[in-house]
Every structure is written in C-alpha cells, then in structure tokens.
Amino acid sequence: MSDVLAITDHRRGELRDVSYEIITAGRELADETGGDLHLAVISGTVDDFAEKLDREGVDAIHTVSDGEEFNHGVYTQATTQLYDELAPQYVLIPNSVNGLDYAPAVANGLDLPIVTDVVGVETDGETLTATREMYGGKVETTNDLEGPAVVTIRSAEWPQAEGTGDASIESFDADIDEDDLGSTVNGFEEVAGGDVDISEADVLVSVGRGIEEEDNIPIIEELADALDATVSSSRPIVDNGWLPKNRQVGQSGKVVTPDVYIAIGISGAVQHVAGMKGSDTIVAINTDPNAPIMDIADYAIHDDLFDVVPALTEEFQ
Amino acid sequence: MKILVTVKEVATVEDEFEIEGTAIADQYLGEDLNEWDDYAIEEAVQLQENGVADEVVTVTIGPEDCEQTIRQALAKGADRAIRVWDDALEGVDLLDVGAKRSILQEVIAAEDPDLVLTGVQSGDDSWGATGVSLAEELDYEWAAVVNHLEHDLDDGIAAVRRELEGGVEELTDVELPAVLSIQTGINEPRYASLRGIRQAQRKPLDVQTLGDLGVDESAVEGAVTLTDMYEPESESDVTVWEGSADETASELGELLRDKGVAP
Numbered sequence: 001m002s003d004v005l006a007i008t009d010h011r012r013g014e015l016r017d018v019s020y021e022i023i024t025a026g027r028e029l030a031d032e033t034g035g036d037l038h039l040a041v042i043s044g045t046v047d048d049f050a051e052k053l054d055r056e057g058v059d060a061i062h063t064v065s066d067g068e069e070f071n072h073g074v075y076t077q078a079t080t081q082l083y084d085e086l087a088p089q090y091v092l093i094p095n096s097v098n099g100l101d102y103a104p105a106v107a108n109g110l111d112l113p114i115v116t117d118v119v120g121v122e123t124d125g126e127t128l129t130a131t132r133e134m135y136g137g138k139v140e141t142t143n144d145l146e147g148p149a150v151v152t153i154r155s156a157e158w159p160q161a162e163g164t165g166d167a168s169i170e171s172f173d174a175d176i177d178e179d180d181l182g183s184t185v186n187g188f189e190e191v192a193g194g195d196v197d198i199s200e201a202d203v204l205v206s207v208g209r210g211i212e213e214e215d216n217i218p219i220i221e222e223l224a225d226a227l228d229a230t231v232s233s234s235r236p237i238v239d240n241g242w243l244p245k246n247r248q249v250g251q252s253g254k255v256v257t258p259d260v261y262i263a264i265g266i267s268g269a270v271q272h273v274a275g276m277k278g279s280d281t282i283v284a285i286n287t288d289p290n291a292p293i294m295d296i297a298d299y300a301i302h303d304d305l306f307d308v309v310p311a312l313t314e315e316f317q
Numbered sequence: 318m319k320i321l322v323t324v325k326e327v328a329t330v331e332d333e334f335e336i337e338g339t340a341i342a343d344q345y346l347g348e349d350l351n352e353w354d355d356y357a358i359e360e361a362v363q364l365q366e367n368g369v370a371d372e373v374v375t376v377t378i379g380p381e382d383c384e385q386t387i388r389q390a391l392a393k394g395a396d397r398a399i400r401v402w403d404d405a406l407e408g409v410d411l412l413d414v415g416a417k418r419s420i421l422q423e424v425i426a427a428e429d430p431d432l433v434l435t436g437v438q439s440g441d442d443s444w445g446a447t448g449v450s451l452a453e454e455l456d457y458e459w460a461a462v463v464n465h466l467e468h469d470l471d472d473g474i475a476a477v478r479r480e481l482e483g484g485v486e487e488l489t490d491v492e493l494p495a496v497l498s499i500q501t502g503i504n505e506p507r508y509a510s511l512r513g514i515r516q517a518q519r520k521p522l523d524v525q526t527l528g529d530l531g532v533d534e535s536a537v538e539g540a541v542t543l544t545d546m547y548e549p550e551s552e553s554d555v556t557v558w559e560g561s562a563d564e565t566a567s568e569l570g571e572l573l574r575d576k577g578v579a580p
C-alpha cells in the first residue's frame with residue numbers, strides 16, 4: 001500500500017502536457033511513500049502513448065485498450081479495477097475537464113476521499129498534505145487527510161518529466177461493463193474560429209470584469225486602436241456576450257504569447273493565466289494590489305482603469 | 318420532469334483582508350450567489366418555460382443568513398427551495414466533497430428528480446467535484462462542464478456539449494436521470510423582476526436538519542482537514558508604477574515605445 005497510480009490524459013491522438021507533469025508529481029510522492037510509480041493510459045493508441053510516457057521515474061505503465069476517446073464510464077471502471085489490482089496508496093488524476101468528469105466517481109466508488117486542483121502535495125507515508133487555493137487564488141490552504149486518497153493535480157504546476165525510463169509496459173485487461181456506460185461521445189467541435197486570431201497579435205489589450213458594463217467596452221477598443229493592438233478578454237466578457245468567443249484568452253479559449261499583454265481589470269484566475277502566462281511582457285492595470293495577476297505581471301498600475309485607460313489612449317492620439 | 322438545482326451562497330473577499338486561523342476574518346467577507354449556480358438556475362427555469370420541466374426545486378446547505386441569496390433563485394423562477402442546516406454544521410470551516418455529497422444525496426434521493434443541475438464549481442472553495450460524486454453515489458449518469466444542453470430531452474437522453482480545454486467542445490449524449498455541472502456562458506442569467514422578488518417571498522422554503530434527512534452528524538466532519546490558510550508567497554518581481562493616472566499611463570507608453578510595439 002505504498003505505490004502511486006497516476007492516470008494520464010490524451011485527446012484526439014495526442015497526450016496532453018499534464019500527462020508528463022503527473023509523472024513528476026507522482027514520482028515525488030512515490031519517493032515519499034517509498035513505493036513505485038505506476039502510470040495508466042486508457043483508450044486510444046495506448047502502445048504508442050506508453051512508449052512516449054516511458055520517461056525517467058516511471059516504474060510501470062499499464063495500458064487499457066478499450067475505447068478510442070475519453071469516456072468517463074470507461075475511465076472510471078478501468079481506474080477502479082487498476083486500484084483493486086495494484087492497491088496503491090494514492091491515485092493521481094489530472095485536474096483537467098476530463099479529470100473532473102471521472103476522478104470524483106472513482107473516489108466515491110472506492111470510498112476514498114478526494115482533494116482536487118492541488119498545487120502541491122506531500123506525505124509522510126500516513127498523512128497526505130495537499131496545498132490548494134481558495135477564493136480564486138487569493139489564499140492558499142493546506143489540507144490533511146489520512147490513508148489512501150484520490151488527488152487531482154493542477155496543470156502546469158509540476159515540470160514535465162524528461163529522459164527515457166525503463167518502465168515495464170503491461171497491457172491491463174479491464175473488464176468494461178458496456179451496459180453501465182450511460183453516456184456516448186459523438187464527436188468534437190472547434191469553436192472560437194472567425195475573423196480574428198488573437199494568438200497572432202503582437203500586442204493584446206485584454207479586458208476583464210473590471211470594465212463593469214458593455215457600454216464601457218469602447219474605451220478598450222479606442223485604446224487598442226490608438227496602439228494598433230488587438231482586443232482580447234477574460235471569460236466573463238465573452239460569457240456576457242460583450243465580445244465574441246474568439247477573443248477569449250485562457251484554458252477554454254486561446255493560448256496567446258504576444259510581445260506585450262495588457263491585462264485590464266482582470267484578476268488572474270488560474271484558467272485565465274493558463275492562456276497568457278507565456279507572454280513576453282505582462283502589464284496589469286488593476287485596483288487590487290493583491291490580485292493574483294500581480295504574481296505574473298512584469299509591470300503594474302494599481303489604479304482605476306477608468307482613469308488610466310483614457311490617459312493612455314490620449315498618449316497615443 | 319422535475320429538476321433539482323444545487324445552489325450555494327459563496328463568500329466573497331475584499332481586496333484587502335486578514336486571515337484569522339484557517340479562515341478569512343469575517344469583516345472582510347461578503348456573500349453572493351455562486352456565479353456558476355446562477356447559470357444552472359437559469360437553465361432549469363428555461364427548461365420549465367419551454368415546457369420540458371414541471372418543477373424546479375433548489376437545494377442549499379447553509380445557515381439562515383443565506384436565505385436572501387437563496388430566494389434570488391425563487392425570484393428568478395424556481396418553485397421551491399430546500400435549505401439544509403444543523404447545529405452540527407455550525408463552525409465547520411470546511412465541508413469537503415464527501416461531506417457535501419452525504420448531505421445532498423439524501424435530499425436528491427427524497428426528491429427523486431430526473432435532472433440535477435449543479436455549478437461546475439463554487440467560487441470560494443472550488444472543489445469542482447460534488448456533482449459527479451453525487452451522480453456516482455445515486456446511480457445517475459453525469460457530465461461535467463456542460464456549456465450547452467438541448468432542451469428536448471427526448472427518449473430520456475440529454476444531448477450536451479462539454480467544454481474542453483483549448484476551444485474544443487465534446488458532443489455527448491447522457492442518459493437520464495443525470496447530474497450535469499453547468500458552465501458559465503451556457504445562457505444569459507436573467508435579473509429577477511420586482512414581481513418575481515415579491516412572489517419569491519411566498520414560495521416555500523423548507524428547512525431540514527441532518528436528523529430530518531437521516532444523515533449521521535459524523536458525516537460533516539469529512540476526511541479532509543483544513544490545517545492552514547495564508548496569502549500565497551508572491552514570486553513576482555513586478556515593477557509597480559506609482560503616481561497619477563497621467564503619470565502611470567506615460568510610464569506604460571514609454572515601455573511600449575521601448576519595446577518598439579507602439580505606433
């Protein structure tokens with residue numbers, strides 16, 4: 001009961017980055033428990049995936065060949081059966097949209113506690129201490145739990161495992177009960193297309209909920225015009241229908257890496273930051289000096305956007 | 318068809334705040350209806366307006382103080398509300414996923430809805446896991462992070478879109494009964510009308526204790542113990558420009574010129 005089982009994530013034929021990050025997190029944890037790190041890869045071209053996942057630190061890779069794409073029923077059943085077979089102490093699952101679609105079911109079915117979206121985790125072999133945020137990243141907390149558990153890890157918090165490992169690669173014969181699969185995935189659709197590709201822009205003037213009203217959006221557009229820049233936004237602006245979906249930066253929008261990213265009235269929630277942290281220079285205009293965006297900003301103005309934005313526009317007119 | 322919506326009054330935090338022990342000091346906290354739940358309520362009310370649902374019931378775990386927030390859902394069109402509270406919940410600083418699940422499962426079992434809508438997560442503790450746990454426990458189907466739901470719900474199937482990362486949506490059929498966790502942007506939540514607000518005062522709001530539900534008090538302890546809360550250490554070396562808006566704007570202007578990206 002000291003091993004760690006980590007489940008990997010893939011979509012449409014590609015392993016997702018978090019699959020390599022979870023190796024790092026899992027290895028750290030397994031070193032603390034003194035156990036082995038088992039990886040599992042479920043559905044799709046598992047043999048090809050397993051080869052890619054055989055990086056330093058992995059002891060065993062279990063392939064489950066049922067299914068093509070993610071189906072939460074298949075993942076839940078396969079993970080549960082792997083748990084029964086391997087009896088690991090901890091099950092690590094990516095805190096991805098798909099991870100959140102089966103990790104709670106695995107935990108509940110196995111009667112294990114779950115902690116989600118952790119940014120740090122350690123154990124003395126008995127007590128697991130998980131670090132996670134609350135209140136949109138304003139505070140961090142530590143949370144203890146005893147014994148075996150399911151833990152979902154936030155992406156981009158651990159470095160990707162590198163090198164080549166010498167894991168044993170074994171096919172795991174999961175017994176999938178087809179009658180118990182109550183959902184069917186019929187396909188995928190790319191949204192967020194259209195005329196503008198914000199990921200091509202050199203300068204993004206990005207607006208968040210601090211703008212308060214749709215009627216205020218023009219001050220952002222005027223600034224973008226004056227700077228010859230492109231307007232992008234955080235999610236609530238798109239949810240409200242104030243800008244089209246193709247302007248949204250973040251986890252469920254676009255990943256952008258402009259020379260300069262000006263975040264105006266954006267708090268810097270993790271799902272937003274996922275889409276813009278690779279920008280060369282980040283400038284934040286926000287009344288809240290403690291907003292999480294300040295952690296990744298290079299320059300900041302702790303002031304009211306309704307004063308700063310018009311002043312900046314004027315500079316360039 | 319009956320729809321149950323789980324709703325929560327979440328704590329909001331002021332820009333400047335202090336931490337006392339493992340909680341943010343009361344005077345810095347405000348309250349709001351959880352953003353995601355607002356969309357879940359709207360979806361349920363629209364299903365009712367479209368003649369798909371006959372009844373929309375909300376359930377919340379929270380003290381009397383939260384009734385005003387909960388009545389917002391009634392004012393927007395939900396038919397009745399259930400609020401679970403108990404002395405045993407007083408002073409519990411963290412309800413983990415298992416604890417929430419063990420309380421809400423009894424309400425759902427008693428109400429026996431065809432569809433349960435939750436928010437993707439709550440804005441304060443953000444576990445993002447209660448809906449799927451409930452589904453597994455109650456033998457409902459489920460889908461997490463739903464940003465579109467076809468309203469015909471024919472043949473006991475909910476056709477949904479799940480919002481994946483990177484602007485990709487997954488088109489999925491989910492058998493009913495099901496729990497769907499609803500993502501922001503799925504609809505445009507309405508504002509309650511004055512008439513709605515008046516009517517909400519007369520709609521039933523039923524208060525239940527753990528005993529009423531047959532939930533053992535020990536369940537609220539959960540398996541997870543909050544041991545510390547602190548402001549994250551900032552790793553940033555941010556340069557803060559001070560001064561009037563004109564001054565800070567001209568600093569930023571200068572930076573843009575230096576970078577060669579200003580016209």
Ligand SMILES: Cc1cc2nc3c(=O)[nH]c(=O)nc-3n(C[C@H](O)[C@H](O)[C@H](O)COP(=O)(O)OP(=O)(O)OC[C@H]3O[C@@H](n4cnc5c(N)ncnc54)[C@H](O)[C@@H]3O)c2cc1C
Pocket residue numbers: 136207208209210211233234235236248249250251252253254264265266267268269270271272275285286287288291303304305306437438462
């Ligand atoms: C599954 C999932 C996927 C998501 N995907 C995305 C995504 O792709 N992209 C995304 O952005 N979000 C995404 N989110 C939402 C994310 O969690 C946040 O809710 C969102 O990013 C918040 O947007 P915001 O910063 O504009 O708003 P808020 O967090 O409300 O921040 C507003 C900011 O404006 C500041 N402000 C207010 N008034 C002023 C003023 N007058 N002058 C200056 N500053 C002011 C405030 O101090 C605050 O910091 C996702 C969430 C989930 C659960």
